[in-house]
Amino acid sequence: MLVLTRKKDESIIIGDDIEIVITNIQEDRVKIGIVAPKNLKIYRKELIEAVEKQNISSLKIKKPNIDIAKKLIVKEKEK
């Protein structure tokens, strides 16, 4: 991992099209501005980790519960 030190308002350029700007610095947090092409997705990391965790968790299933669940969904839909 490349680690750079930046002061407020300083920037980093990645490749041809991405710029990272430090817009504000407080004691416990940093505000980061990102300029990037629209086709690049930008996420807070913990969001991706939460989705990963949920995907993994969704595989833990007891087969009998699936049948019960199906009936409950039908009941819910009917409302």
Next chain:
Amino acid sequence: MLVRTKFFGELEVAEDGVFHFEKGIPGFQNLDKYIVLKEDNSAFDYLQSTEEDEVCFIIIDPFQVVENYEFEISDATVKKLSIEKVEDVVVYSIITIGAEAKDITVNLKAPIILNMNNKSGVQEIIDNEEYNTRHQLVKETDK
């Protein structure tokens, strides 16, 4: 081709029915081929990995079970899946069933987007803070 499935044993499926997820799915980045198995008279469909039989997600059409669910497909996804028209898109959400069957949650935060035209897919993470990864499907009052 023969696919070993988690819930339905071995199935013969058409090669052109296989969806390609370029970067896989979060948590399963190494698996990039899935088929959609539909069940008659069932609220659920299944997103089955053709490479790993244990990896089979229970999926549902979120618009059927969640009121006012809507989101915009990101430019990144439109480009990644080469989506040309909205009619080619099918959306599914992954269901999690807890230790008790009534603990059914649906992941509204990260829908599965499929392009039926070129059989590509991705799990999109949507920006809207209103949606989370564990939306209760069966209301508390019914328990």
